[in-house]
Amino acid sequence: MSENERLTVGAVLTTLLFLVPAFVLHSSPRFAGSLSGFVLGAAAAALMLSLLVYPVAKYSMSFRSLIARLASMRALLAFHVYAGVFGAFLAILHTGHKYQSPLGVALVVSMLLVVVTGFVGRYYLPQTSIELREEQSRLATLRTAYDQTASALADRQSSDGEGPPLRDSIAQGVPILRLVEGIADLEYAIGSREVVKRMFMPWIVAHVTTAILMYLLLALHVAGEIYYGLRWIS
DSSP states (O other): OOHHHHHHHHHHHHHHHHHGGGGGTOOOTTTTTSHHHHHHHHHHHHHHHHTTHHHHHHHOHHHHHHHTTTOOHHHHHHHHHHHHHHHHHHHHHHHTTOOOOHHHHHHHHHHHHHHHHHHIIIIIHHHHHHHHHHHHHHHHHHHHHHHHHHHHHHHHHHHHSSOOOGGGOEETTEEHHHHHHHHHHHHHHHHHHHHHHHHHTTHHHHHHHHHHHHHHHHHHHHHHHHHHOOTTTO
8 A cells, every 4th residue: 555545545534433423413314315315325335336346356367357458456456445435434424423223333333344454454464564574673683783792792801801891881882781672672562563463463354254244234224225215206
């Protein structure tokens, strides 16, 4: 994910999470069934259905060869991300902040879980892996410097008898106490980051499971709207 894409998706996701509890300040029970609400809901449903293009193209060679003439897999992934967050944004607007139907509430919750788990897998975990590799590389550098410093101090003490105190000794321009502190801090940071990474590793299972649930609830929601009729038609 590019920096611009991450900022855009992050901004929309943040706005979306702030919109969800907006029913405390505003609620329009009749908006979802109005013409404007229908347009927003239809657009959100279309975007949610368009999310299926990327996984189908990813796992179906025949469809991938067909769609490759129009867009690359990278472009499809970017569209998958944007369609997910903007579709959820339109869906929240479509509700009119009315959360009284158990089906509607379940649909909103599953939709948010799909968006959040997708964001975790698309940005958070890759970024965490990059930062983890960088910290491990810095840790290896500090450990090498520590070994060299400790070896130099040992050689100095063996040659001079009683060498200078450790706090006054600097080998190759690096204070050994600062090296020890840096190594301890990095080891703690790496351990914490690895724990968080392991916690979020099953994101794809949660993403797929909640997506299947979301589509089932979406089908029931659309069927209910068709069965009971849309308010704006009458």
